[in-house]
Amino acid sequence: MQSILPRSIPVLGRQALSGKAMLSTVTHGPGLFGIAMPFGFNAKTAQLTTLKSRERGPPSSIDGCLAKTMPPGFKAQVANLDTFKLPERVTGTAGDVKLGQALVRAWRQDGIVQIAMSDKHMSLWQDAKLASRQFFRKQHSEKAVCVDSQSYAGYIASGEEVTDGIADYSEIFTITRDLDPSDPRVRAKWPCHGPCPWPDVDMKEPMVRYNESLGAEGERLLQLAELGLGVSPGSLTRYTRDGWHHTRVLRFPPRNATNGKGKEGRGIGSHTDYGLLVISAQDDVGGLFVRRPDQRERFANWEKSAAGLKEDDDGWIYIPPVEGVHTVILGDMMQYLTNDFLTATPHKVGLNTRERFALAYFHEPSFQAVLKPLDKVSGGMRLGRSKEQEGIHYGTHFTNMFMRNYPDRVTTKRLIAEDRYCLLSTPEMRTMGAAPAS
Ligand SMILES: O=C(O)CCC(=O)C(=O)O
Ligand SMILES: [Fe+2]
Numbered sequence: 001m002q003s004i005l006p007r008s009i010p011v012l013g014r015q016a017l018s019g020k021a022m023l024s025t026v027t028h029g030p031g032l033f034g035i036a037m038p039f040g041f042n043a044k045t046a047q048l049t050t051l052k053s054r055e056r057g058p059p060s061s062i063d064g065c066l067a068k069t070m071p072p073g074f075k076a077q078v079a080n081l082d083t084f085k086l087p088e089r090v091t092g093t094a095g096d097v098k099l100g101q102a103l104v105r106a107w108r109q110d111g112i113v114q115i116a117m118s119d120k121h122m123s124l125w126q127d128a129k130l131a132s133r134q135f136f137r138k139q140h141s142e143k144a145v146c147v148d149s150q151s152y153a154g155y156i157a158s159g160e161e162v163t164d165g166i167a168d169y170s171e172i173f174t175i176t177r178d179l180d181p182s183d184p185r186v187r188a189k190w191p192c193h194g195p196c197p198w199p200d201v202d203m204k205e206p207m208v209r210y211n212e213s214l215g216a217e218g219e220r221l222l223q224l225a226e227l228g229l230g231v232s233p234g235s236l237t238r239y240t241r242d243g244w245h246h247t248r249v250l251r252f253p254p255r256n257a258t259n260g261k262g263k264e265g266r267g268i269g270s271h272t273d274y275g276l277l278v279i280s281a282q283d284d285v286g287g288l289f290v291r292r293p294d295q296r297e298r299f300a301n302w303e304k305s306a307a308g309l310k311e312d313d314d315g316w317i318y319i320p321p322v323e324g325v326h327t328v329i330l331g332d333m334m335q336y337l338t339n340d341f342l343t344a345t346p347h348k349v350g351l352n353t354r355e356r357f358a359l360a361y362f363h364e365p366s367f368q369a370v371l372k373p374l375d376k377v378s379g380g381m382r383l384g385r386s387k388e389q390e391g392i393h394y395g396t397h398f399t400n401m402f403m404r405n406y407p408d409r410v411t412t413k414r415l416i417a418e419d420r421y422c423l424l425s426t427p428e429m430r431t432m433g434a435a436p437a438s
Pocket of ligand 1: 248250268273280282288347348349358360
C-alpha cells in the first residue's frame with residue numbers, strides 16, 4: 001500500500017521537495033479577513049494542490065486561500081504539508097519501514113506531520129466537535145462546577161491557564177484517566193489521580209469514543225517511529241502500556257470578544273507538550289503555529305521551562321486547517337528518549353476573527369514510567385550526558401507541568417496542602433523501568 005495520499009504521486013514524494021517549495025510567507029492585514037475559507041478541501045485535494053503548486057512554482061490560489069485563514073497580526077510562513085495515510089496495522093513490512101522513515105524525516109524537517117483521518121475517525125471527530133460546542137455554550141456556572149480537587153480533569157475558564165506567566169484565552173475541558181474515588185491510587189492520594197468531572201453523558205460518550213480510537217492511532221505511530229528510527233520494537237511502546245493519555249477539548253474566543261485577562265490576539269503562548277505525541281484536530285478557522293526543529297534553538301522543557309520560547313520572534317510556521325486530517329507533533333519525552341534526534345515541537349495558538357474549536361489528544365507514557373534515552377539514537381547534543389542520567393519519571397514531569405500551568409487551581413492547592421508531591425519519589429510510583437538494551 002502506498003504511504004502518502006494520493007496514489008498518483010510517488011511514495012515519499014516529499015524527499016524531492018525542498019522545504020521552501022512548500023512555504024510562502026504572508027503577513028496579514030485585517031482587510032484580508034472575511035473571505036471564504038478553504039475548508040472543504042479534503043486531505044486528498046490538499047495533496048494534489050501541493051503537487052500542482054510544486055509543478056507551477058509560485059503559490060497557487062488555493063495556497064493563498066489557506067494563507068487567508070491565518071489570524072490577523074501574525075507573520076509566518078504558511079505550511080502546505082503532505083498527508084500520510086497509516087496502515088490499519090503495523091507489522092514491520094518494507095512498506096511500514098519506508099513510512100516510518102518518511103514520518104521521522106518529516107518530523108525532523110517540519111516538526112509536524114498530517115495524517116489522513118479514516119472515515120471512522122472523521123465521524124468520531126464530528127461527534128466530538130458537536131459535543132464540545134454544546135458544552136462550551138453552557139452557562140459559566142454550569143461549566144465552572146466541572147472541577148475535581150484530586151485530578152486536573154475538568155473545566156478551565158478562559159484566562160485561568162498560565163503559559164510563561166501570561167494568561168491564555170483558551171477555554172478548555174481536560175480529560176485525564178477517569179478513576180473512581182474507590183480506586184486504590186486515588187485512595188492512596190497519588191498526585192493527579194481522580195475522577196473526570198463530566199458535565200453529562202452527551203459530553204462523556206463521544207469524547208471517550210474519540211480518545212479510544214486515537215489511542216490505537218498513537219500506538220501505530222509509535223510503532224512506525226520505532227521502525228523509522230531503526231530501534232527494536234517496543235523501545236517506545238513499552239512505555240505506553242497503561243499510558244497516561246489525556247485530551248484537551250479547546251475553544252478559542254474570537255479576538256474581539258475576550259475578557260481582558262491575557263495578551264491581545266494570543267490564544268495559548270509558545271510551549272512544548274509533555275509526553276510522546278500530540279494528535280490534534282482543528283475546525284476550519286485556523287490559529288496553530290509551530291517552529292521547525294532548529295539546531296540553534298536548544299531547549300529541554302523537563303529541565304528548564306520552554307514556555308514562552310521565541311514567542312514574538314520570526315520563524316513561525318502557520319498550519320492552516322485542512323479538512324479530514326490529524327496533525328501530529330512531538331512532546332518532551334520523545335525528545336528525551338531520542339537524545340534530541342526528534343525534538344519536541346514548540347507551538348502556539350493565535351486568536352482569529354471567529355471562535356475556533358480544536359481537540360488535542362496527548363499520547364503519553366505511563367504515569368509510573370521511568371524513561372531512559374535510547375542508546376541507538378543520537379541527536380548529538382545530549383548523548384553521553386543523558387546516558388548517565390537516572391531517567392525521567394513521567395508522573396513527576398506531568399505533575400510539575402500541571403502545577404506550573406494551574407497555580408491557583410483547587411487541585412494544586414490540595415496537592416500542596418496534603419503534601420502529596422513527595423509520593424512521586426516512592427518506589428510504588430515508579431514501577432516501570434527503562435527499556436532493556438537493544
Ligand atoms: O489549538 C491547537 O491546535 C493546539 C492546542 C495546544 O497546543 C494545547 O492544547 O496544548
Ligand atoms: Fe500544546
